[in-house]
Amino acid sequence: SDKGLETYETFSNSSSSTWRQITLPVVRNNKFTGELIQVGASISSSMNTVNSVKVMLWVSLSLGLIASVLFGYLLIKWSFKPVARITNEVARMGFTDNFDRRLKLPKADDELRQLVRTFNEMLGRIEDGFGRLRRFAGDVSHELRTPIAVLRGEAELALRRDRSPEEYKASLQTIVGESSQMSAIVEDLLLLARAQGQSIPIHPESVAIADLIHDLEQSVRKNFEDKQVRLASNLGELGGHYLQIAKGYIIIAIKNILLNACKHSMSGQEVQLEVRETQREIRFVIIDHGEGIPQEDMPYIFDLFYRADTARNRSAGGVGIGLSLAKALINLHGGKIEVSTTEGGGASFMVALPKEKQAPALASPTMRQKLMSQGKHLSRWPRAFRFRQSKPSS
Numbered sequence: 001s002d003k004g005l006e007t008y009e010t011f012s013n014s015s016s017s018t019w020r021q022i023t024l025p026v027v028r029n030n031k032f033t034g035e036l037i038q039v040g041a042s043i044s045s046s047m048n049t050v051n052s053v054k055v056m057l058w059v060s061l062s063l064g065l066i067a068s069v070l071f072g073y074l075l076i077k078w079s080f081k082p083v084a085r086i087t088n089e090v091a092r093m094g095f096t097d098n099f100d101r102r103l104k105l106p107k108a109d110d111e112l113r114q115l116v117r118t119f120n121e122m123l124g125r126i127e128d129g130f131g132r133l134r135r136f137a138g139d140v141s142h143e144l145r146t147p148i149a150v151l152r153g154e155a156e157l158a159l160r161r162d163r164s165p166e167e168y169k170a171s172l173q174t175i176v177g178e179s180s181q182m183s184a185i186v187e188d189l190l191l192l193a194r195a196q197g198q199s200i201p202i203h204p205e206s207v208a209i210a211d212l213i214h215d216l217e218q219s220v221r222k223n224f225e226d227k228q229v230r231l232a233s234n235l236g237e238l239g240g241h242y243l244q245i246a247k248g249y250i251i252i253a254i255k256n257i258l259l260n261a262c263k264h265s266m267s268g269q270e271v272q273l274e275v276r277e278t279q280r281e282i283r284f285v286i287i288d289h290g291e292g293i294p295q296e297d298m299p300y301i302f303d304l305f306y307r308a309d310t311a312r313n314r315s316a317g318g319v320g321i322g323l324s325l326a327k328a329l330i331n332l333h334g335g336k337i338e339v340s341t342t343e344g345g346g347a348s349f350m351v352a353l354p355k356e357k358q359a360p361a362l363a364s365p366t367m368r369q370k371l372m373s374q375g376k377h378l379s380r381w382p383r384a385f386r387f388r389q390s391k392p393s394s
């Protein structure tokens with residue numbers, strides 16, 4: 001204040017009353033006159049109000065904190081109630097392989113409902129898979145029972161009494177025949193399981209359509225000749241076109257269709273193998289003029305072990321693996337396979353393979369790496385590569 005500045009001071013005395021004092025300099029003609037005006041007043045009541053507001057704030061803050069923790073806890077508990085219910089339901093399902101139960105959908109149409117729906121769909125798929133696995137195990141044992149019984153019967157018959165070397169030889173030949181048929185079934189089943197699980201080593205190569213057809217004709221020639229059925233191939237202009245495929249597997253697939261066509265044709269008939277082109281696909285069409293496939297069997301012929309109960313089929317005695325294997329191998333290449341009826345009876349199969357792009361299963365680097373790393377299994381599939389060995393050196 002001595003220097004002409006405005007000041008204010010607060011002080012309290014022993015009786016705890018608080019005072020504030022303001023000192024103002026008196027200025028005349030822009031000059032401090034040395035006079036001061038001093039005003040003071042008790043601010044105790046204001047301080048009391050500030051203090052009680054302070055206490056109130058602290059109390060309400062603490063209460064608010066406690067209330068929000070409590071409320072938050074209850075809210076979380078309430079909103080997690082459906083999750084707890086779902087957890088209980090899942091736990092009650094137990095670890096059995098009985099997947100026919102489904103979770104109850106929550107009422108609210110929110111993310112949790114979506115989650116439950118997705119979970120139920122997953123249960124459906126698992127149930128499907130388990131069902132297929134059970135049927136598969138049942139069917140396989142059923143299919144293998146007959147050849148095993150033949151093997152055993154033949155061996156028991158041979159051992160019943162002493163026989164001539166010729167008789168033993170004949171029995172052993174029957175046994176060898178039956179057992180090679182059995183190993184062919186098992187080999188096909190293994191290949192099918194791996195193709196369906198997309199876990200066979202695939203090494204796509206550039207294959208000219210003319211070469212593919214040539215190898216196919218070679219691989220079925222004997223069957224067609226034995227049955228006196230003619231195989232007429234028509235490549236059009238497409239012989240020089242290249243496809244990115246695992247040739248051995250495509251040959252297995254189309255060969256199975258050609259052998260079916262041969263099996264269901266009569267002596268003297270003709271089977272046509274035509275190659276056609278669409279914007280995105282190369283199509284192989286196999287047309288026969290045999291008995292055809294009854295309409296009611298059409299939806300099932302690609303199912304494993306399915307055989308239409310026709311007279312010729314009974315005598316031909318197939319196992320019912322061929323078409324499911326063909327379908328799995330074609331799918332593996334991103335292609336498709338369809339069946340229709342040939343005009344005037346007979347069956348017509350169409351295998352479509354993508355022209356340019358490889359199938360996702362073949363193109364994905366992770367899948368490819370996985371398959372390469374499993375390359376050691378390659379030798380397990382001699383049939384796939386036998387065709388290549390038999391290719392003439394023309």
Ligand SMILES: Nc1ncnc2c1ncn2[C@@H]1O[C@H](COP(=O)(O)OP(=O)(O)OP(=O)(O)O)[C@@H](O)[C@H]1O
Pocket residue numbers: 256260261264288290291292293301302306307308309310313317318319320321322323324346347
């Ligand atoms: N070209 C065809 N003409 C008539 N029926 C056919 C023809 N191709 C397939 N089928 C029917 O479809 C069924 C399934 O064929 P698939 O090739 O899967 O089995 P299969 O020939 O009986 O046995 P496998 O091929 O395992 O030796 C056959 O049993 C037959 O009933």
Ligand SMILES: [Mg+2]
Pocket residue numbers: 256259260318320321322323
């Ligand atoms: Mg077949």
